[in-house]
Amino acid sequence: xxxxxxxxxxxxxxxxxxxxxxxxxxxxxxxxxxxxxxxxxxxxxxxxxxxxxxxxxxxxxxxxxxxxxxxxxxxxxxxxxxxxxxxxxxxxxxxxxxxxxxxxxxxxxxxxxxxxxxxxxxxxxxxxxxxxxxxxxxxxxxxxxxxxxxxxxxxxxxxxxxxxxxxxxxxxxxxxxxxxxxxxxxxxxxxxxxxxxxxxxxxxxxxxxxxxxxxxxxxxxxxxxxxxx
Amino acid sequence: xxxxxxxxxxxxxxxxxxxxxxxxxxxxxxxxxxxxxxxxxxxxxxxxxxxxxxxxxxxxxxxxxxxxxxxxxxxxxxx
Numbered sequence: 648x649x650x651x652x653x654x655x656x657x658x659x660x661x662x663x664x665x666x667x668x669x670x671x672x673x674x675x676x677x678x679x680x681x682x683x684x685x686x687x688x689x690x691x692x693x694x695x696x697x698x699x700x701x702x703x704x705x706x707x708x709x710x711x712x713x714x715x716x717x718x719x720x721x722x723x724x725x726x727x728x729x730x731x732x733x734x735x736x737x738x739x740x741x742x743x744x745x746x747x748x749x750x751x752x753x754x755x756x757x758x759x760x761x762x763x764x765x766x767x768x769x770x771x772x773x774x775x776x777x778x779x780x781x782x783x784x785x786x787x788x789x790x791x792x793x794x795x796x797x798x799x800x801x802x803x804x805x806x807x808x809x810x811x812x813x814x815x816x817x818x819x820x821x822x823x824x825x826x827x828x829x830x831x832x833x834x835x836x837x838x839x840x841x842x843x844x845x846x847x848x849x850x851x852x853x854x855x856x857x858x859x860x861x862x863x864x865x866x867x868x869x870x871x872x873x874x875x876x
Numbered sequence: 877x878x879x880x881x882x883x884x885x886x887x888x889x890x891x892x893x894x895x896x897x898x899x900x901x902x903x904x905x906x907x908x909x910x911x912x913x914x915x916x917x918x919x920x921x922x923x924x925x926x927x928x929x930x931x932x933x934x935x936x937x938x939x940x941x942x943x944x945x946x947x948x949x950x951x952x953x954x955x
Binding site: 704705708712740741746747748750751752753754755793795796797829 | 889890892893896916940941942944946947
C-alpha cells in the first residue's frame with residue numbers, strides 16, 4: 648500500500664498527514680514537492696493542511712496551479728483515492744477537482760478547537776468503517792472554511808450523497824447554532840462525482856492517537872486503505 | 877499598457893469582511909452607509925499596445941487565476 652503527500656511552500660501539517668498514513672498503511676508515505684511534474688506510483692494521494700503560498704490571492708489558489716497538481720488531477724481522474732484536508736480542501740476546489748469554494752469564516756475568526764461531525768454518507772471509500780449518521784470528533788484549525796456553492800450545486804451534492812460530513816453538536820444536531828464557520832448547509836466535507844476525491848476542513852489526521860484526545864480519525868484512514876487494497 | 881482588474885464577490889454571496897467594515901464604519905458615526913462589499917484591486921503592467929488582445933489575455937488570467945468565478949466577479953479596465 649503506497650501513499651504520497653504533496654508538499655507546497657507554507658504547508659505545515661505534512662508530518663501529521665504522514666503519521667496518519669503511516670499508521671494506516673504500515674509504510675512510509677512518499678513526500679512529493681510542488682515543483683515536481685510526476686507522481687510516484689501510489690494508491691492514496693493526500694494534500695495536507697497549512698498555508699500554501701501564505702494564502703496569497705485566495706487560499707489554495709497558487710498551489711492549485713503548481714506543476715504537481717496537473718499530475719494529481721490526472722491520477723484523480725484515473726480513480727486514485729485523493730484526500731485534501733483544510734488547505735488541501737481549498738487547493739482541490741481551486742484546482743477544480745471538487746465543486747464550490749471556501750470563504751472566510753462567517754465569524755471572521757480563526758477557529759481552532761475540536762468539533763463534532765455527522766457522517767452523512769458512510770458508504771464512501773473514506774467513511775465505510777463508520778456507521779451511517781455516526782457522530783465523530785475531529786479538530787478544526789482554519790480561517791477560511793466557510794463552504795460556498797450555488798444552490799443548484801448544493802442540491803446536486805445532497806441528491807447524489809456527496810455531502811459526507813456536516814458540522815453538528817455532540818447529539819448530532821445540525822442547525823445554524825452548530826454551524827461552526829457559516830458553511831452552506833453545515834457542510835464540512837464533500838466528495839467528487841466519481842467518489843474517489845474527498846475534501847474536508849476538519850483534521851482526521853489529528854485524531855489518531857489517544858494523546859490527541861481521541862482516535863475518531865483512524866477509521867477514515869483505515870477506510871481508505873481497505874478500499875484501496 | 878496597464879490593466880486594472882477589480883475582483884468582487886458576486887451578488888448573493890455573503891461578504892463577512894464587508895459586513896465587519898460596515899459595522900466599524902457605523903461605530904465611527906458614518907450612519908449613511910447602506911452596505912459595504914470588499915474586493916481586490918490588481919494592477920498589471922503589460923507588453924504590447926493591442927488593447928483587444930490585451931483584454932482577451934487579461935480575461936483569461938482572471939478566469940484561470942485572478943478570480944474564482946464560483947464566488948467572484950471581475951471587471952477589466954485598460955489604460
